[in-house]
Amino acid sequence: MLPVPTAPASDEDLLARSRRDPEAFGLFYDRFEAELVRFFYRATRRADLAADLTAEVFAAALAGAGAFDPSRGHARSWLFGIARHELADTWERGRVEDRARRRLGMEPLALSDEMIERIESIDLERGGGALTLLAELPEDQRAAVQGRVVEERDYAELASTLACSESVVRQRVSRGLRTLRARLERAR
Amino acid sequence: MTYLPELRDSLVGAAERQAAGAGAEPARRRPRRRPRPFGAFALMAASVLAIVVAGAVLVLVRHAGSVPQAGTRPTPTRAEVVAAAESLLGRFQPPAGAVASEANPAPGSQIGGPADKIADRYSLDLHRFYRVPGTPEQVIDAISRQPPPDLQSQSGEAEGTAGSSTGRRTQSRVVFQAATFNLTRTNGIDRQLTFEAVVLPGGGSALRVDAQAGYGSIPMPHGPEPAVTAPLPPSVASPGHTIAITQLASRKRALRFLNALPSVKQPTAPGCRVVAPANRIVLGATTVLITPGCPQITVETRGAVEYKTWRYAGTLRPNERLKLLPLLTGEATRSSGRARP
Numbered sequence: 001m002l003p004v005p006t007a008p009a010s011d012e013d014l015l016a017r018s019r020r021d022p023e024a025f026g027l028f029y030d031r032f033e034a035e036l037v038r039f040f041y042r043a044t045r046r047a048d049l050a051a052d053l054t055a056e057v058f059a060a061a062l063a064g065a066g067a068f069d070p071s072r073g074h075a076r077s078w079l080f081g082i083a084r085h086e087l088a089d090t091w092e093r094g095r096v097e098d099r100a101r102r103r104l105g106m107e108p109l110a111l112s113d114e115m116i117e118r119i120e121s122i123d124l125e126r127g128g129g130a131l132t133l134l135a136e137l138p139e140d141q142r143a144a145v146q147g148r149v150v151e152e153r154d155y156a157e158l159a160s161t162l163a164c165s166e167s168v169v170r171q172r173v174s175r176g177l178r179t180l181r182a183r184l185e186r187a188r
Numbered sequence: 189m190t191y192l193p194e195l196r197d198s199l200v201g202a203a204e205r206q207a208a209g210a211g212a213e214p215a216r217r218r219p220r221r222r223p224r225p226f227g228a229f230a231l232m233a234a235s236v237l238a239i240v241v242a243g244a245v246l247v248l249v250r251h252a253g254s255v256p257q258a259g260t261r262p263t264p265t266r267a268e269v270v271a272a273a274e275s276l277l278g279r280f281q282p283p284a285g286a287v288a289s290e291a292n293p294a295p296g297s298q299i300g301g302p303a304d305k306i307a308d309r310y311s312l313d314l315h316r317f318y319r320v321p322g323t324p325e326q327v328i329d330a331i332s333r334q335p336p337p338d339l340q341s342q343s344g345e346a347e348g349t350a351g352s353s354t355g356r357r358t359q360s361r362v363v364f365q366a367a368t369f370n371l372t373r374t375n376g377i378d379r380q381l382t383f384e385a386v387v388l389p390g391g392g393s394a395l396r397v398d399a400q401a402g403y404g405s406i407p408m409p410h411g412p413e414p415a416v417t418a419p420l421p422p423s424v425a426s427p428g429h430t431i432a433i434t435q436l437a438s439r440k441r442a443l444r445f446l447n448a449l450p451s452v453k454q455p456t457a458p459g460c461r462v463v464a465p466a467n468r469i470v471l472g473a474t475t476v477l478i479t480p481g482c483p484q485i486t487v488e489t490r491g492a493v494e495y496k497t498w499r500y501a502g503t504l505r506p507n508e509r510l511k512l513l514p515l516l517t518g519e520a521t522r523s524s525g526r527a528r529p
Binding site: 018019020021022023025026029030033034037051054055058059062063104105106107109110115118119 | 190191192194195196198199200201202203204205206207
């Protein structure tokens, strides 16, 4: 017997189910995480703030999922409404709130270098222009950024390939990304 | 691509807790059985009786002063806490050849002076100094091999090695070693034994033993300001250094630790206006700035904008301070360099 194909749940369904089915909220997160991180990163130009704001918005969405009314709009619009509020509040107060996360008893988000790099590489996702700029980097930085960000290789492996220490690779990646960002800003 | 996989896990965990809470609600909302006519009369009589009894109890309580609530133990008195700390110190058997010392045999070293430990209205710290033969590693190792009988857990470990933290190494020689034992809570008193050993110039080691006992409730972020400000750990008291914590697990621990500290509302605490050389602790994208004499830890991100500030104050529990110590002295690789003003 062939399995009966089922339509993927709508965003609104996932949100409604999240009160009793935690994994439904996980799926909801999967759908919007990247979009939200990019939204905040482009607004703040800071990876740590983008991560913090993303965490707070999803926590607020989880806490308020029961109050979501699908007759008043899509879940995506609702989520980005929270995001815009959170961003405005952050500019006003000069810091990111963690009220929703505390209410849910969530641990503070510990950011690793890898997470920060991944967020900072958002600029590179724009494709052609960034890749052209990447080719213009000094060779040591280009190889490090190419290996780490584009090919997603780990530091130990890169250090071995590039015949230097891991901390040198980290430095080159960091400098390369900084240069790329500055050049992208100028190119705009 | 997932940018923040840990956040997903954390949110799903929170959703699980929320779902569990929601599942419990219907049970609490079970409709009450309608009482029968005689039941209603009995219920009314019982209510009147309950009010009378409650009133009598209230009067008695007011006359008696503070009466502990049923099922809870009153906050321990300071005398009980002193007794607990003294008992801890008294039970400690120093290693063979140890000679008690009135003062710190290694003044100015990581083990600090008598006033370098937290002793505020929420905790008490009693200590002793010894001169001990052997290296700090050997001393702490010997102590760790015979843990206290009521050991609950060990903390202050830098890399999870059993028994002790990894000391700061100079030319592959351990010059400082520490171990902390959390003991079972007794009569509402949290107890902790800490051992710190530092190498002595003439040979042997100086050992400091701290018996710490904590009691009472500790006000957290929005509570009253503590009366006493905790000093910085001696290991970070010398200014002008950058400490880089390179391991991811350590960064996470340090960030969690710093995030758990009460935040400061005002941007600058009194006493921090004078620009002094400071210690910078680099935690990935985050830089922590510790200025000696200033009760505030500043957390910057990407070295540019001050993102959050935190107070490093007397609200710290003894074990919180000790958690930071190995992070700063144990795994941290220290490099010289003046802090930016």
